[in-house]
Amino acid sequence: MLEIDALTKRFGPNTAVDAVSLTFDKPAMIGIIGASGAGKSTFLRMVNRLTDATEGRIIFEGTDVTALKGKARRGWQSRCAMIFQQFNLVPRMDVVSNVLHGTLNRRSTLATMFNVYPEADIHRAIEILDRLGIAEQAPKRAEALSGGQQQRVAIARALMQDPAMILADEPIASLDPMNAQIVMDSLRRIHEEDGRMVIANLHTLDTARRYCDRVIGMRHGRVVFDGRPDQLTVGVARDIYGAGADFSESATSTDLETLDRQPDAAATAKAFV
Amino acid sequence: MLEIDALTKRFGPNTAVDAVSLTFDKPAMIGIIGASGAGKSTFLRMVNRLTDATEGRIIFEGTDVTALKGKARRGWQSRCAMIFQQFNLVPRMDVVSNVLHGTLNRRSTLATMFNVYPEADIHRAIEILDRLGIAEQAPKRAEALSGGQQQRVAIARALMQDPAMILADEPIASLDPMNAQIVMDSLRRIHEEDGRMVIANLHTLDTARRYCDRVIGMRHGRVVFDGRPDQLTVGVARDIYGAGADFSESATSTDLETLDRQPDAAATAKAFV
Amino acid sequence: QEIEEFRIGILGGENAQDRLNSYACLQEYTTEALGVETKLFAPADYNGVIQGLLGGTIDMAWLGASAYAATYLQDPEAVDPVLVKVNLDGTIGYHSIGFARVDSGITSLEEMEGKVFGFGDPNSTSGYLIPSIEIPQAGEEITMEPGAYFGDVVFTGGHEQTIVAVANGDIDGGVTWADAQGNWEDGYNSGALRKAVDAGLVDMNELVQIWQSKVIPEGPIVLRKALPEDVKATMTELVDGLHERDETCAYNVAAGETLGFQPVDHDTYQSVIDARKAVIGN
Amino acid sequence: MSDAMTLDTAKTDISALFRRKRLTAFAVPSVILAYFVYIFFAFDIPGLAQRADWDNAVTLASDSWSHKVHVTRDNSSGEMEYSVEGERKGNYPDGQRPAWVSGEDIVTVDLGGDHVVRFLDGTATEIEIPGFGLVEARTEGRTVLTNLPEAVPEWISVSDRRVGITTPEGRITITGSKTEVFNYFPGWELFFFTFESPYHGQPATRILFGDRIDPERANIVGAVQDFWNNAMWRHKDVVWAIGETILMAFLGTFGAAIIALPLAFLGAKRFAPVQAARFGIRRIFDFVRGVDALIWTVVLARAFGPGPMTGALAILVTDTGTFGKIFSEALENVEEKQIEGVQSTGAKPLQRYRFGVIPQVVPVLLSQILYFLESNTRSATIIGAITGGGIGLMLTQAIQTQKDWEEVAYYIILIVLMVMLMDWVSGKLRARLIKRSH
Amino acid sequence: MSDTTLSRADPSHVATIQSSYMAEVQRRRLYGGLTLLIFVLLMVSGFMIADDRNAGGFWEGLSQVGDYPAEVLSEAWEKRADLPGLLVKYFPALIETINIAAVSTLIGAAAGLVLSLLSTRGLARWPRLIGLFRRIMDIMRAVPEIVIALVLIFVLGGGPVPAMIAIAIHTAGALGKLFSEVAENADLKPVEGLASTGATWGQRMWLGVIPQVAPNYLSYGLLRFEINIRASAILGFVGAGGLGYELRNSMAWGPGRFDEAAAIFLLLFGTIVFFDQLSSRYRNRLTEGDRT
Numbered sequence A, B: 001m002l003e004i005d006a007l008t009k010r011f012g013p014n015t016a017v018d019a020v021s022l023t024f025d026k027p028a029m030i031g032i033i034g035a036s037g038a039g040k041s042t043f044l045r046m047v048n049r050l051t052d053a054t055e056g057r058i059i060f061e062g063t064d065v066t067a068l069k070g071k072a073r074r075g076w077q078s079r080c081a082m083i084f085q086q087f088n089l090v091p092r093m094d095v096v097s098n099v100l101h102g103t104l105n106r107r108s109t110l111a112t113m114f115n116v117y118p119e120a121d122i123h124r125a126i127e128i129l130d131r132l133g134i135a136e137q138a139p140k141r142a143e144a145l146s147g148g149q150q151q152r153v154a155i156a157r158a159l160m161q162d163p164a165m166i167l168a169d170e171p172i173a174s175l176d177p178m179n180a181q182i183v184m185d186s187l188r189r190i191h192e193e194d195g196r197m198v199i200a201n202l203h204t205l206d207t208a209r210r211y212c213d214r215v216i217g218m219r220h221g222r223v224v225f226d227g228r229p230d231q232l233t234v235g236v237a238r239d240i241y242g243a244g245a246d247f248s249e250s251a252t253s254t255d256l257e258t259l260d261r262q263p264d265a266a267a268t269a270k271a272f273v
Numbered sequence C: 001q002e003i004e005e006f007r008i009g010i011l012g013g014e015n016a017q018d019r020l021n022s023y024a025c026l027q028e029y030t031t032e033a034l035g036v037e038t039k040l041f042a043p044a045d046y047n048g049v050i051q052g053l054l055g056g057t058i059d060m061a062w063l064g065a066s067a068y069a070a071t072y073l074q075d076p077e078a079v080d081p082v083l084v085k086v087n088l089d090g091t092i093g094y095h096s097i098g099f100a101r102v103d104s105g106i107t108s109l110e111e112m113e114g115k116v117f118g119f120g121d122p123n124s125t126s127g128y129l130i131p132s133i134e135i136p137q138a139g140e141e142i143t144m145e146p147g148a149y150f151g152d153v154v155f156t157g158g159h160e161q162t163i164v165a166v167a168n169g170d171i172d173g174g175v176t177w178a179d180a181q182g183n184w185e186d187g188y189n190s191g192a193l194r195k196a197v198d199a200g201l202v203d204m205n206e207l208v209q210i211w212q213s214k215v216i217p218e219g220p221i222v223l224r225k226a227l228p229e230d231v232k233a234t235m236t237e238l239v240d241g242l243h244e245r246d247e248t249c250a251y252n253v254a255a256g257e258t259l260g261f262q263p264v265d266h267d268t269y270q271s272v273i274d275a276r277k278a279v280i281g282n
Numbered sequence D: 001m002s003d004a005m006t007l008d009t010a011k012t013d014i015s016a017l018f019r020r021k022r023l024t025a026f027a028v029p030s031v032i033l034a035y036f037v038y039i040f041f042a043f044d045i046p047g048l049a050q051r052a053d054w055d056n057a058v059t060l061a062s063d064s065w066s067h068k069v070h071v072t073r074d075n076s077s078g079e080m081e082y083s084v085e086g087e088r089k090g091n092y093p094d095g096q097r098p099a100w101v102s103g104e105d106i107v108t109v110d111l112g113g114d115h116v117v118r119f120l121d122g123t124a125t126e127i128e129i130p131g132f133g134l135v136e137a138r139t140e141g142r143t144v145l146t147n148l149p150e151a152v153p154e155w156i157s158v159s160d161r162r163v164g165i166t167t168p169e170g171r172i173t174i175t176g177s178k179t180e181v182f183n184y185f186p187g188w189e190l191f192f193f194t195f196e197s198p199y200h201g202q203p204a205t206r207i208l209f210g211d212r213i214d215p216e217r218a219n220i221v222g223a224v225q226d227f228w229n230n231a232m233w234r235h236k237d238v239v240w241a242i243g244e245t246i247l248m249a250f251l252g253t254f255g256a257a258i259i260a261l262p263l264a265f266l267g268a269k270r271f272a273p274v275q276a277a278r279f280g281i282r283r284i285f286d287f288v289r290g291v292d293a294l295i296w297t298v299v300l301a302r303a304f305g306p307g308p309m310t311g312a313l314a315i316l317v318t319d320t321g322t323f324g325k326i327f328s329e330a331l332e333n334v335e336e337k338q339i340e341g342v343q344s345t346g347a348k349p350l351q352r353y354r355f356g357v358i359p360q361v362v363p364v365l366l367s368q369i370l371y372f373l374e375s376n377t378r379s380a381t382i383i384g385a386i387t388g389g390g391i392g393l394m395l396t397q398a399i400q401t402q403k404d405w406e407e408v409a410y411y412i413i414l415i416v417l418m419v420m421l422m423d424w425v426s427g428k429l430r431a432r433l434i435k436r437s438h
Numbered sequence E: 001m002s003d004t005t006l007s008r009a010d011p012s013h014v015a016t017i018q019s020s021y022m023a024e025v026q027r028r029r030l031y032g033g034l035t036l037l038i039f040v041l042l043m044v045s046g047f048m049i050a051d052d053r054n055a056g057g058f059w060e061g062l063s064q065v066g067d068y069p070a071e072v073l074s075e076a077w078e079k080r081a082d083l084p085g086l087l088v089k090y091f092p093a094l095i096e097t098i099n100i101a102a103v104s105t106l107i108g109a110a111a112g113l114v115l116s117l118l119s120t121r122g123l124a125r126w127p128r129l130i131g132l133f134r135r136i137m138d139i140m141r142a143v144p145e146i147v148i149a150l151v152l153i154f155v156l157g158g159g160p161v162p163a164m165i166a167i168a169i170h171t172a173g174a175l176g177k178l179f180s181e182v183a184e185n186a187d188l189k190p191v192e193g194l195a196s197t198g199a200t201w202g203q204r205m206w207l208g209v210i211p212q213v214a215p216n217y218l219s220y221g222l223l224r225f226e227i228n229i230r231a232s233a234i235l236g237f238v239g240a241g242g243l244g245y246e247l248r249n250s251m252a253w254g255p256g257r258f259d260e261a262a263a264i265f266l267l268l269f270g271t272i273v274f275f276d277q278l279s280s281r282y283r284n285r286l287t288e289g290d291r292t
C-alpha cells in the first residue's frame, strides 16, 4: 500500500535522509527510532509533503505522492494526518475548532474564515473527542489544556481528517510518562479499531517495543534496522544510537513500568549496518 | 561602632520592621536570615538610608545616621555600600564605569555628567576588579557578564566607595551554587583582609552558618535569634522560618558540599520566641 | 534707517520655479540698486504673500486687487500700492470670464441653475471677489449661497485648477481671468485661458464663454510702508523703468507683453476694497 | 466512554457555541461592509467613475516619460519657431531646427508613421494622415477654412475658428493667429544640457575623453556646470529644495528632541518635582500635538514668513508634544533597580538621572527620534508645500499648473529616493547607536 | 586600607589591562566628542542656513508669534455667539475628514495585512517574491500622500476619493512593515499543524497566524487611524475636501471669517484629541490584555 523508493533529502551539504527504501504492505503500527538528527522528522515530513524530497519517490496505492502539486498535494496531506511533538495546535482557539481544522481541506476557504462548519462535522468532532476521553474540554481554549490533553486534541484533529495513515513525530516527547502512556494507548487503539496505518517517530526503545508491530531504526539518515520489536536487542539499540557499551535502556525509558522489567536480551536482531 | 535603636518601619498598616535593636561593637561578618517578608531588605535599606525609618535611630560612631539630610545623607550612603540581589548595575555601561559609580559622591556633578573620572580612580577600579578576579571583563558591558561576575562587579563598586560597612541584600539569591560560593568567598575575604564590616541578608542557613561570625534571625519584622552560627540548630531554624516539623535544611541549601555533610544537631541555640 | 536684505514675494499662476526664474533678472537689478541681498519667495497661495506682507517678512509683491484689499483691510498701514501694469492697448484692467464645456449645453448663467459652479482662490479678484458680486446681479434669483441657485459652489484653489476642473467636467462652470482681447479660440491675448491653451492643456473649441465681468483694475505692485523712503523710491523707479531698460525682463516680470508699469495709488482700489468688505465682512 | 446523555448535551452546547461564533464572525465584516456601502454613496463613487477622466490619466502618464517639440507658425507674420515643450528656454537657437523638419519655402514636418504636415505659402497648411486622407487648411483673419467634411472622427475637433487634430504621431492645432504642430518623443529632453550648452548632443565619451569642446573650460567642469545650471530642469534648485526639505526635517526633529527631553522629566510621574506642574506639562504636550503641524505652519507663517525655518519650527513644535509624550512614557517605565544601585553609593540627584535613567532610555529615545526623522522628511515635503519651501512646493506647484508632468515625475522620483534614503540612514544609525551607546 | 596590596595576579598583568582600558576610554571619548561636535555643527549651521533662506528671521519672528493667533482668537471671541452655529455648519466636513481616515485605514490595513504576510519569512505564499513585496511596501511608504492625492485629483477630480486612495496606499505600506515585524515573531507551529491537514495558504494564515497577531495589529491599526485623521485634514488643505479645505478657505479670507477659522480649528483640535485619547486608552488595553 505504501512504498518508499530511495527517498533522499539534502540540506545543503548535509544529507538528512539518505536513500531510504521501505515497503508497507498492510496497515500496521510502525515505530521509527533513532538518535537526534537521525532524520526521523525529515522522513515523516516528506511523507506528509510538508517538506519536498530531494530525490526518490513515495508511492501510495499506485499514486506517486512526491509528484503531487497544489490541490492534489493538499488532498494527499488531508489523507495522511500528522501529529507533532509540540502538538502544533492553534492555542487561542477552542478545542472543537482545532479538531475541525482536520476538515479544512474539504471546505472552502471562505466558509472556514467565517467559522462555518456543517453541524454534522461539529458533532463528529465531539464524538472523536469523547472517544479520546476529553469531550468535556471541548469548549476550552487549546492553550488551557495540559500537554497530554493537547496531544489528544491533535490526535482528534488527525482522526477528523479521516486519514488513511497517521504520522506521529515524537508524539510523546514533551509529555510526562503518565500522559505518554495515554497518548500511545490512544494511537494503538486507533490502529486496532479503525485499521489505520500509524507511523510514529519514537525516541525510546521500550515504547517502540511495547506498541509497535514493526520497528525501523535510523542512523545518519539511513535505515539500519527493520524488524519485529522482539528483535530489538540492546546490541541492536547500541548500533542504532551509536552508543558505547555503557548504554543502558532504562536511562531513556519513559515507560512507567520499566523499572520493574528485565530487558529481554534473548531476542535476535536483523541489523543492516 | 554601630547601634540600632528600636528601628521601625511601617508601610501603611503593615509593620515591616518592628522595633529592632542591635549593637555591633566591632567590624564583623553578620548574616541576617528570615523567611520572605521578614523585613530583612527593609532593615538594610533603612541602614543605607535608601528608605526612611518610621521610628527609631541608627547611630554610627556617635552620629545619628537617621537624622542626616541631603549632602550628609549621601555622604553616609557612600560610607555604607550596598549590594543587591539583582546586582542593580547599569547594564548598558561597561564594567569599569559601573565600578566608578562608587566614586560619584566624591566627584563634582559636572565632571561625572560627561563620564570623566580621574585616571587614578580608573586604575584603582581595575585593581579592585583584579582582586575579585574579573579584571579581564573590564571593558565589557555589564549586561554581557554572567550573574556571578555581575555580582562581583557590584562588590567592586562597593569597594570603590571605600566604605566602612558593606550591606548585602541576598547577594547570592540569583546565583547558581558555584557562583554563590565565589561571591560569598569574596565578601568574606574583604571582611577579613580589609577589616570592613559586612552585613548580609541570606536566605539559606548553611551559607550563614559557614560564612558569618554572627547570625541574626528575623521573623515578622522582629529579631527572633541572635547568636553564633553554631547555635543555629534545626529547631531554631524552624522557629525563624515558622516551618513545621518536616523542615529539612538540605531542601534550601545552596552549598556545593551540603550533600556530603551531616547537620550538626548538637549545637545549642538562643531563641527568643 | 537701513535694511539688511530685500525680499520679493511672487504670486501663483505658474510653476514655483518658473516664477522664481522669471524674476531672476529683477532680483539682480534690485541687488544692484539697493546694495543689499535680494531674495525671492514663492509662497503656495495668495494668503502666503499677504501674510508675508503683514508680518513684515516680505517687502515687495505684485498683488491682485482683492489680495491688496485683504492686506489693506487687515492692516491699512502695511503696504503702499505704487505701480500698475499697463496693457498693450493702454488700459490697466482685465476681466473675469465665466465659462463652461460646450457639450454640457450650457451657454449662459441661466442654464447653470442647479449646476456646480467653481471659484478659484478665495483671495483672487477675478477668481472670486468680482464674480461673487457681479454674478448675482445678472439675474433676480441668482445667489452665491451653495445649494441655493447653483447646485454647489466650490473653490478649486486657483485659476489653473478651475480651467482643468471645467475641462474635465468635475464642475459645470467656473470663472477665471483674461484680458478679453483677441480671439476666444486662442484663449484671448493673455490670461489663464491663454496659458492653458499654449500649454496644450485645453481645446478652446470644447469651451464656451457664459459670462464676462466689467473691467477689473489690474492689481498693484506694493511696497511695505515701513520700508525706508529711499528704498521705496529706488524700487518704484526701478520697476517703473524696467520696460525701457530691459524689455525681456519686463516681459518676464509682467508675465506677458505690456507697455510697462505706471504709478497708481490707493484710490484706484477703493471700490474693490468696498466690494471685499461687503462680501467677506469686516 | 461517557454516557450518551452527556455527549448529547455537549453536542448541543457546542453547536450553540458555534452559532454564536459564526454570528460574531459575520457581524464584524457586516458592519464594515455596511460602512463601505454608506461610504460608496457618501463619497459618490458611481458618479466618480463617470467623472474620472482617463484621457487625463493617459496624458499624465505619457507626458511624464515623454516630451513634445512644438513647431509653430505665426499666421500673421509667417515666422516659424521651434521649441521643446513650447517654452522659451527650450527654443532652438536661431538657424537650428529639428532634423525631422525640412524645406525652406515649404516647411515639411515629418511626424513619423507617414504623417506629414506641410506649412505652405501664407497661412495654408497641408496635413497628410494615412488612412484618412489629405487635410487642407487655410486661415483668413480669425476664420479657419478646411476641406474637412461635416462629420469628422472624434480625434478631430473643428469649428470655423479653430481646428484641432490629434493623431498617435502628434497633434496639430490651427487658429487664426497661429498654426502649431506638437511632435511627441519618449524621454526627458534637454535633461542634461539645454541648447545653449556646447555639450548638448555630444556623446558622453566625447565629453569625458575628447578634446575641449568649449575652449574656455575643461570638459568635465563645463559639463558639470552646464548640467548644474540647466535652465530647463534646474537641477541646482531641485537639489537645494531637497536639501531644504531634509533640513526642515532634521532641525525640526532634533530641535524637538532637545526641547522635549528636559520637559519629559517634568512630565513623568516618577521624576516630576511638582505634581501640578506635571499635569500642566502633560496638557501642553497634548495641546501642541493636537493642534497639528498643519495649523502650526499657518500660524507660524505670519511671524516667520515663507521659507524652511517656518517649516522646521512647525515640525519642531508638533514633535515637541509627541516626543514629550513618548519620552515621559519611556521615563515612567524605567527600572528602579539601576537607579537604586546608583543612589546607594550616595550619588547626587543629577548623577542618579545621568547613570540610573539616561542609559536606560537612550536607546528607546534614539530609535524614536530616528524613526521620526524619516517620517518627518515626508511631512516636510507637505509642510513645504504649504509654507513655501523645499521640494514639496516645487512638486505641488508643478502638479497644479498641470502641464509639466515630466517635471512632476522627476520630483516624485527624487522624493521617493529621498525618503527611502532617510529611511535607510535612520535604520542604519538606529542599529549602530543602539548597539554602542552609553 | 589598601586594595592593591592584596592583588591576586601579577602587577604587570593589571597594568596591561589598565593601559588598554585607558586607551579604549580615550578613543571612546574622542569618538563621542566628535559625534557630539558634528551634531552640534550640523544643528548650528542648519539653523543658520534655514534662517538665511527664510523670508523672516528667527529672532524677529519670535516676538510676533502671538500676533496671528491673537487676531483670530479676538475676532472669534467677539463673535462667540455664532460659534455653535458654525460648529454645526462645519460638522459635515468633519464627518468627511473622519470618513476619509476611517476608510483609508480599513483598506490600508487590509492591504497591509496581506502584504505583510506575503513578505514575512516562513509565512510567504511565494517565498521567492518576499523581496519584491518588501520593495513594494517601501515605495508605498516613501511616496508622500500629497503626491498621490494631487495626481489623482487631476484624474478623478476633487473630493474625498483621491485623498482616501492616497492615504490608503501610504497606510498599506506603513502598516505592512509593522505587521510583518509582528508576524516574524509569530509561532509557526500552528501554521505547520494546519499545513499538515492540507489547509490552503489562506486558511493557514487566517486560522494559524491572525489569531496570534490580532491584538498587536489592532493596536497598530488604531494608532494609524489617529495619524490618518491628521493626514486627511492636511490633504484637505491642498484641495482634497473635508475640514482642511474649509480651514484653508476661511484662513485665506482672513478677518471677517476668522470666527469660521476658529470654529473649524476647534473641531479639528477636538477630534484629534478625542481620537488620540480614545486610541491610546484602547491600545493600552489591547496590549495589556495580551500580557495576561
Ligand SMILES: Nc1ncnc2c1ncn2[C@@H]1O[C@H](COP(=O)(O)OP(=O)(O)OP(=O)(O)O)[C@@H](O)[C@H]1O
Residues within 6 Å of the ligand: A011, A014, A015, A016, A017, A034, A035, A036, A037, A038, A039, A040, A041, A042, A043, A203
Ligand atoms: N530545515 C532544515 N534545514 C537544514 N537542516 C535541517 C533542517 N531540518 C533538519 N535538518 C538537519 O537534518 C538532519 C536530520 O534532522 P531531523 O530533524 O530529521 O532529525 P530527527 O531524527 O528528527 O532528530 P530529533 O530527534 O532531534 O528530532 C539534522 O542534521 C538536522 O540538523
Ligand SMILES: Nc1ncnc2c1ncn2[C@@H]1O[C@H](COP(=O)(O)OP(=O)(O)OP(=O)(O)O)[C@@H](O)[C@H]1O
Residues within 6 Å of the ligand: B011, B014, B015, B016, B017, B034, B035, B036, B037, B038, B039, B040, B041, B042, B043, B203
Ligand atoms: N515599598 C513597600 N511598600 C509597602 N510594603 C512594603 C514595601 N517594601 C516592603 N514592604 C513590605 O514589608 C514587609 C517586609 O519586606 P522585606 O522586603 O523587607 O522582606 P524580606 O525579608 O526582605 O523578604 P524577601 O526575602 O522576600 O526579600 C513585607 O511584608 C513587604 O510586603
Ligand SMILES: [Mg+2]
Residues within 6 Å of the ligand: A040, A041, A042, A169, A170
Ligand atoms: Mg525530530
Ligand SMILES: [Mg+2]
Residues within 6 Å of the ligand: B040, B041, B042, B169, B170
Ligand atoms: Mg528582601
